Amino acid sequence: MTEEPDLVAAYGYPRAAWLRLNMVSSADGGAWLKGVSGGLSGAGDKRIFGLLRGLADVILAGAATVRVEGYGPVEPRESWRALRVGRSAAPPIAVVTRRLDLDLGGPLFADTEPSARTIVFTTEAAPKDRRREAARSAEVVVAGDERVDLVRATRELRARGLGRILCEGGPRLNAQLSAAGLVDELCLTVSPLLIGGDAARISNGIAAQHALGLAHVLEEDGFLFCRYVREGA
Numbered sequence: 001m002t003e004e005p006d007l008v009a010a011y012g013y014p015r016a017a018w019l020r021l022n023m024v025s026s027a028d029g030g031a032w033l034k035g036v037s038g039g040l041s042g043a044g045d046k047r048i049f050g051l052l053r054g055l056a057d058v059i060l061a062g063a064a065t066v067r068v069e070g071y072g073p074v075e076p077r078e079s080w081r082a083l084r085v086g087r088s089a090a091p092p093i094a095v096v097t098r099r100l101d102l103d104l105g106g107p108l109f110a111d112t113e114p115s116a117r118t119i120v121f122t123t124e125a126a127p128k129d130r131r132r133e134a135a136r137s138a139e140v141v142v143a144g145d146e147r148v149d150l151v152r153a154t155r156e157l158r159a160r161g162l163g164r165i166l167c168e169g170g171p172r173l174n175a176q177l178s179a180a181g182l183v184d185e186l187c188l189t190v191s192p193l194l195i196g197g198d199a200a201r202i203s204n205g206i207a208a209q210h211a212l213g214l215a216h217v218l219e220e221d222g223f224l225f226c227r228y229v230r231e232g233a
């Protein structure tokens with residue numbers, strides 16, 4: 001980015017009820033390198049990743065992403081202060097999981113602020129003892145029998161005043177959100193790397209076709225930062 005654009009203006013949420021996906025991929029479409037996304041990222045991507053967190057009411061993630069990427073509570077940043085007037089200092093994390101195979105004693109559960117407790121969307125099929133244990137430190141919402149109904153989960157978030165949803169993946173969760181027609185926007189960083197291998201694309205699973213309009217594309221150090229909005233969103 002030769003001239004620093006006004007990123008807050010460029011990434012402001014258009015509405016109070018809006019679901020944004022933020023993902024990074026290699027130039028040949030892979031969503032991870034050596035099992036994690038970090039190797040695909042760069043300085044500009046990290047800046048935008050941080051800003052998008054500061055703008056969001058809540059961060060939604062699939063359980064595999066939480067496990068593999070070692071999610072903890074979001075650390076508030078001084079630069080977010082003005083963005084977050086009237087909201088918690090940092091957005092809570094909302095995890096989607098059927099099995100509840102998460103580190104329930106770890107930082108994502110034990111170290112959250114009361115205003116930003118972790119939210120767990122799970123199913124009737126989840127082991128009852130795990131549900132009880134999670135409920136000691138997190139807000140547990142049962143939103144389906146065998147699978148979390150994502151329409152219901154996003155409705156639950158909106159009912160809590162958490163309508164600006166930032167989904168950080170992973171690809172299997174993204175595909176379901178897309179199939180349910182819930183994705184309003186895709187922020188995609190294209191990393192200048194060819195990686196081959198068998199990494200999934202950023203949306204992996206059930207097929208769903210949506211036309212996107214390109215709202216902007218920025219560039220820094222060969223990385224492209226694309227913001228797409230779903231037609232009709």
Ligand SMILES: NC(=O)c1ccc[n+]([C@@H]2O[C@H](COP(=O)([O-])OP(=O)(O)OC[C@H]3O[C@@H](n4cnc5c(N)ncnc54)[C@H](OP(=O)(O)O)[C@@H]3O)[C@@H](O)[C@H]2O)c1
Nearest residue numbers: 023024036062063064065097098099148169170171172173
């Ligand atoms: N490139 C990027 O920007 C980016 C971003 C995020 C992640 N990643 C990478 O993507 C990989 C992980 O992504 P992934 O696609 O394998 O998995 P994922 O979408 O993060 O998580 C899948 C898991 O989420 C739970 N889940 C998803 N949908 C559910 C539903 N409807 N009901 C109940 N539970 C549901 C299940 O958890 P349980 O198994 O607990 O039941 C499922 O195993 C990692 O390698 C990570 O590094 C890349």
